[in-house]
Amino acid sequence: MMNKQNPQRRLFFSMMVLLLSLWMYYKASINLVDLKEYSETISIYSSTATIDETKIQKILQNNKTFSDSVDLVIWNEFEGESVTNPRLFRNETTGILIASGQINLLFGEDVKLMEMDKEGGVISKGLAEKLFGDTRVVGKEFMYQQKTYSVRQVLTNVKENLVVIRPQINSDKRLNTITAMKPNSVISPNTLKSKLSNRYELNGELTEFNLLTGLLTLYLYIPLIYVTFDMLRLGNVIIEDFDYTKQEYLPMQGLLKVFLWALVIGVWSYFLNRNNSISSDYIPSQWSDFDFFMRLGSEKIEALKDFVRMPKRYFEMCYLNYTRQVLIYNFLAIQFLKWSFKLQRSVQKKTAIKLIK
Incomplete structure (x- = not known):
């Protein structure tokens, strides 16, 4: 059992938990990238x-x-x-x-x-x-x-x-x-659907993955924000809360701060670089169109219903599988970050009591 009176040991353990949460987040991000590879198809589905x-x-x-x-x-x-x-x-x-x-x-x-x-x-x-x-x-x-x-x-x-x-x-x-493969990543699903519908007189609703992918991307921002505050909090715990006169600290405090900030910037840059694509279908052509997002929401809800109803084949099943992995890994990342937060707060309390004595 961990010695509750030893803040250094608890701090080390919190760092290990933080690294584990970062690994979970990395796995979630990688699965999101793989998921996008299977979202390059669209389906025009009709229940009739x-x-x-x-x-x-x-x-x-x-x-x-x-x-x-x-x-x-x-x-x-x-x-x-x-x-x-x-x-x-x-x-x-x-x-x-x-x-x-x-x-x-x-x-x-x-x-x-x-x-x-x-x-x-x-x-x-x-x-x-x-x-x-x-x-x-x-x-x-x-x-x-x-x-x-x-x-x-x-x-x-x-x-x-x-x-x-x-x-x-x-x-x-x-x-x-x-089911059609998008010729490139620039063309939007609605544009491709309109083109096919006009050419071939097709009836049916567009079933595509951009909405769900966008929601998963937003979901991945939650642990990213946790990571930012957690690393900065960890820096404060290591640098400010120990009694330096007794050498109960890690050396080179300034370099440690620079390292933590570089890590924060690196994580954010990596995430934004790999998840920054936004379809033009989600941007109103006129900013005065205040009903745009209400219509968009209704359309996407119907599209998700069609996705549930339609038969699923390889691309759809792969997409669902990667979606499940993103949800699981991201959930674990959040839980480990919460645990790391809790351990760091206990270190701060124990160190404060020790310094007072």
């Missing part, structure tokens, strides 16, 4: 599926003719569908993802399914084991809606049951989501 095969081909063909074309995929996922292995008489319930365009935007690996391949399908590793009893099933056949498909690839990083196929001619399945 209206995109048929004819419109799909029109969108894809027209997209190739534009000089500023974007990488995009048109898709929908249907849950609770049934697929069959006719040879083994096995039947499994699975999700069916029907997609046209660059399917790679939905997964973390290269999907080997040609655009015009209506006879092939890609299945997840888990479904392959259940349906065929093995994962080496490329070339084997399964049936969906009385049509036979040949397995082109097994997705190794998809855990749930899933089949990926291309849209079929005369099918009653309609698609409801367009």
Whole structure:
């Protein structure tokens, strides 16, 4: 048990806790940077599926003719569908993802399914084991809606049951989501959405990650402010509160102050340098537009609701995973900083009592 009468030991322990909190904060910041890499896509989602095969081909063909074309995929996922292995008489319930365009935007690996391949399908590793009893099933056949498909690839990083196929001619399945990769970080999500909607007469709400990313960035300011005051408080504890006549202090007080200030400036500079991008969608075109932020709030609340409702694929799941890590690491950073504060206050009280005696 720590000796409560030893301020130097408690001070050393508070410094260790402070370093631990800085490490937690660093991890949260790194995860925020990684998170932003998965926020380079936007989705135009409609709860009513209206995109048929004819419109799909029109969108894809027209997209190739534009000089500023974007990488995009048109898709929908249907849950609770049934697929069959006719040879083994096995039947499994699975999700069916029907997609046209660059399917790679939905997964973390290269999907080997040609655009015009209506006879092939890609299945997840888990479904392959259940349906065929093995994962080496490329070339084997399964049936969906009385049509036979040949397995082109097994997705190794998809855990749930899933089949990926291309849209079929005369099918009653309609698609409801367009996911597009932003061509650069300058163009805003609303601008890209407007461009796609105008070109292809799309209906649906914009589902993008800028709002949540912005809120997480603000959340990371909390421990940053704690860190600033904590390091300055630590400097006061070390430099001012010890009895120098008994040499109960660290030497070179002036250099220590410079070091602490440099550390504070370094942390702030690092954070602002990596998290300073603000979309133009969040800045009113006219400062006299006082209702701008009310409208923006309503739009983003609806966008978040759509994000909850829409099916999630690789980019969305990675984004949610990094969001969870940012929340956890940042929460731990705040708790460790509070603990460090508490220890430093106890050092100040004990040292004051000692000096009085």
